[in-house]
Amino acid sequence: MLTDIAVRKAQARDKPYKMFDSNGLFLLVTPAGGKLWRLRYKIGGKEKLLSIGPYPEVTLAAARDARDEARAGLRAGRDPLLVRKQLRAQAANDDRKFEKVARDWHTLNKSRWTERHTADVMISLEQMVFPLLGNVDVAEITPPMVLDVIRRIEARPALETARRVRQRMSAIFLFAMGLGLATTDPAAVIQKAMAPMTKGRQPALVTLEEAREALAACEAIPAHPVTRLAMRFLALTHVRPGEVHGTRWTEFEGLEGDEPLWLIPAPRMKMKDAHKVPLSRQAVELIEALRELTGRMPYVFPNERNAHKPMSENALGYLLNRAGYHQRHVPHGWRATLSSIMSQRFPADRAMIDLMLAHVPKDKVEAA
Known part of the structure; x- marks a missing residue:
């Protein structure tokens, strides 16, 4: 039987030669100095040769393990060469899935x-x-x-x-x-x-009374508590739904002070500009309630199936649909709700309302 020292010290010769271990395992030493493990075996009366791998990538111990595994397969009637081909074919097939x-x-x-x-x-x-x-x-x-x-x-x-x-x-x-x-x-x-889709404004409620009724309806039906709180948080902050989905705990500042803020980083904003959202007392209370549920997770509103991913982009829409607001109000509609109510009450503050919604003025002079 071979030893590690014998394998390591084996030198190249003018012609390839073999160093035998046991049970058909041997090391082939090439004139170029390569050392290759081979296994000779018989199946169905026919002698075959299985390549195991090069030394030292495959150690003596690993080569013996491969030999023993191949011989176990032989005792069960499996040809090691055929098994290898099947495994390679399977791996190639997996790459195509x-x-x-x-x-x-x-x-x-x-x-x-x-x-x-x-x-x-x-x-x-x-x-x-x-x-x-x-x-x-x-x-x-x-x-x-x-x-x-x-x-x-x-x-x-x-x-x-x-x-x-x-x-x-x-x-x-x-x-x-x-x-x-x-x-x-x-x-x-x-x-x-595909089914046709009519382009147009997304449905939204435009009065304060309707908005209150919608929130009450969403909170009256069975739903995950994080989804319910996400709906209320969306209504309180009037951001885009996607900006709520990916909210991280690190984005909040000054929650215990007089000017609590939600700082949404630029990469998460539609226009790629960072956005500051002042938080109302109700929004801060909601955040503190959420700490008991998701405070140890990276996302404030995590996915129900995987806490390390943001909530599903469809969760809020499903909640509104189940609450009876299909084609009447969508998650993005909370922005229109705020815009409509505030514009009616404070018509002179249109620019401030647009700023709250993170709208970018189309007119370049106005934007500057």
Whole structure:
């Protein structure tokens, strides 16, 4: 049997030679100085040779373990060479699956996205696409298969989400085409088969009485407490829903003082400008109540399934729909609610209201 010292000191010769260990294991030493582990075995009366790997990457002990594993397979009637080919084929197949390609695409692109968008993209894929197509070879996915995914989202109904998911799937297929893993983009083909969506203003309540009724309705139905509090926080701060989804505890300042602030960093804002939101007494009380629920987590409003991800971009919309406000009021509508109520009460303060909403004036002189 071989020893580590003997293997380490083995020198190259003019011709390749073998150093035998036991049970068919040997070390092949090449004229170039390479040291390669091999296993000779018989199956079905035929002698075969299995390559285990080079020394010192594969140690003597590791080579013996590989030999023992191969011989155990032989006793069970499995050809080690065939097992290796099957494992390699499986690994190659895994690389072609839609979920693997999608995660590679996501990793490649996330450096140019905001943190919130990065999380939103992956959550949408994990919840709506991977359960149906994740294990399918990316080259075998057809337009009807993609359309089935989109139809399920449209039926909720979530037409805007369906469009975003289709766009993300299309980008993944184009990525796969660039890698030579696919030849077509089936997500592009189905665009004209999607449910039509009428563009226009998002529905919103425009009176204080209606706003109070909506909040009361949302808090009267069964729902996760964090989702309920997120809805109230959105109404109190009139930011965009996505800015609430990704809120981190580190963004709050002066909660115990006279001027509590929520500082939303520029990367999380639509216009990429940092935004300061003064917090009312009610908003501060809500935040303190949330500490008992999510204070140890990075996000103030975490995802129900994964506390290290922001809440789903659809959670607030679902809550309003279940409360009876489908096509009457959407999460983004709280901004219109504030704008309408404040404009009626303080018509001379239009510029201040726009500042509260983080609106950028279209007129360059006005903006300056």
